[in-house]
Amino acid sequence: MATIGLVPSTVVASTAIRAPAPAALTRASNRQPPHARRLLDLGRRAPAMDALRVSGAAEPLLRPAAAGGHPRLRVRTRAQQGDGGAAAEGDAAFSWAPVVLPFLFPALGGLLFGYDIGATSGATISVQSPDLSGTDWFSLSSLQLGLVASGSLYGALGGSLLAYRIADFLGRRIELVTAAALYILGALVTGFAPNFVALIIGRVLYGIGIGLAMHGAPLYIAETSPSQIRGTLISLKELFIVLGILLGYLVGSLEIDNVGGWRYMFGFSAPLAAIMAIGMWTLPSSPRWLLLRAVQGKASLEDNKKKAIQALRTLRGRTASEKVLADDVDDTIVSIKAAYAGQEAEGNVWDVFEGASLKAFTIGGGLVLFQQVNRVFYIMLLQYFRLLDSQLHQMLPK
Numbered sequence: 001m002a003t004i005g006l007v008p009s010t011v012v013a014s015t016a017i018r019a020p021a022p023a024a025l026t027r028a029s030n031r032q033p034p035h036a037r038r039l040l041d042l043g044r045r046a047p048a049m050d051a052l053r054v055s056g057a058a059e060p061l062l063r064p065a066a067a068g069g070h071p072r073l074r075v076r077t078r079a080q081q082g083d084g085g086a087a088a089e090g091d092a093a094f095s096w097a098p099v100v101l102p103f104l105f106p107a108l109g110g111l112l113f114g115y116d117i118g119a120t121s122g123a124t125i126s127v128q129s130p131d132l133s134g135t136d137w138f139s140l141s142s143l144q145l146g147l148v149a150s151g152s153l154y155g156a157l158g159g160s161l162l163a164y165r166i167a168d169f170l171g172r173r174i175e176l177v178t179a180a181a182l183y184i185l186g187a188l189v190t191g192f193a194p195n196f197v198a199l200i201i202g203r204v205l206y207g208i209g210i211g212l213a214m215h216g217a218p219l220y221i222a223e224t225s226p227s228q229i230r231g232t233l234i235s236l237k238e239l240f241i242v243l244g245i246l247l248g249y250l251v252g253s254l255e256i257d258n259v260g261g262w263r264y265m266f267g268f269s270a271p272l273a274a275i276m277a278i279g280m281w282t283l284p285s286s287p288r289w290l291l292l293r294a295v296q297g298k299a300s301l302e303d304n305k306k307k308a309i310q311a312l313r314t315l316r317g318r319t320a321s322e323k324v325l326a327d328d329v330d331d332t333i334v335s336i337k338a339a340y341a342g343q344e345a346e347g348n349v350w351d352v353f354e355g356a357s358l359k360a361f362t363i364g365g366g367l368v369l370f371q372q373v374n375r376v377f378y379i380m381l382l383q384y385f386r387l388l389d390s391q392l393h394q395m396l397p398k
Helices: 023-030 034-044 056-061 078-084 097-127 142-170 172-191 196-224 227-255 261-267 269-282 287-295 301-316 322-340 349-353 355-395
Strands: none
Touching (some): 097 142, 097 196, 097 269, 172 196, 172 269, 287 301
């Protein structure tokens, strides 16, 4: 059987084909143009190509497909496919069933973020209404109303800074469980707030959960999803944020005319956060995080390799072979070690503002900044006009 690995162009020159072409093939190929003759020779010689010799560091790039090598480094020649001449084999197929829950539960963190944006618009109107607030502290100043609307954003800022320090220690799964717990706590404190101070405390707690969830969710999805659909799933997480905004406006429209409706608007997120917490608790840890801890010397390599294989078996389904799972784990270890190669000490935040990292930070941060500025601006503008309309109706004589 002929096996051709995915070989860089600099390696091809060092390969040697050990079996010569038959004489009849040589005479036939001499009648072809030079470029066609080279292609014809390569196709006709495939049955005789039993090996490609590669020397030096490039040898690990060649893995025999017949021996069950990694699916990304494997193609089949016509000789391997037989007389049928099937096309080259691509990435191994994956099952959708095991992918759904490891995506859905982290994505609920984005849904709850969007829900807060949408629900806050109606809640700020309800909480300051003399008839519908259901409190005796409904008369809020502009500053107090602004704190109600932006309290979760201040909390999200703090949660993002906190995630930078504790994310690798906690792991993606525990980080998302913690975020869900903060979502629940913030929603309940806000929904049952007896006074304005408790309301703001609840809003900040909810915001810290947003900061942790928006850090952990894309990491967990990226590190656990199959490579074929990884980008799609991360993009769908953004869709969940928009769906959350829609859900927030929907709940707000249903509760806006009820006494104390703002409590239900804020408290509605607690059951959703409970589903997220239970779901994340049942999911395995990120295999890449387990291996990262081992490479950093903070855990046993052999023990974490076993845990990573077990986690991959759960995430990929029971049909995945032990060989494929072990190869995935080995490849992940190689990529992590390559990322740490040449680093004598752990990096710090100031490295972001040096060299090539500064350009990447400017581009990536700029995209996120303008996306958020535009979205928050229009939401705040809509909220401003709704508040203005409500206040005008109260001022006009009846």
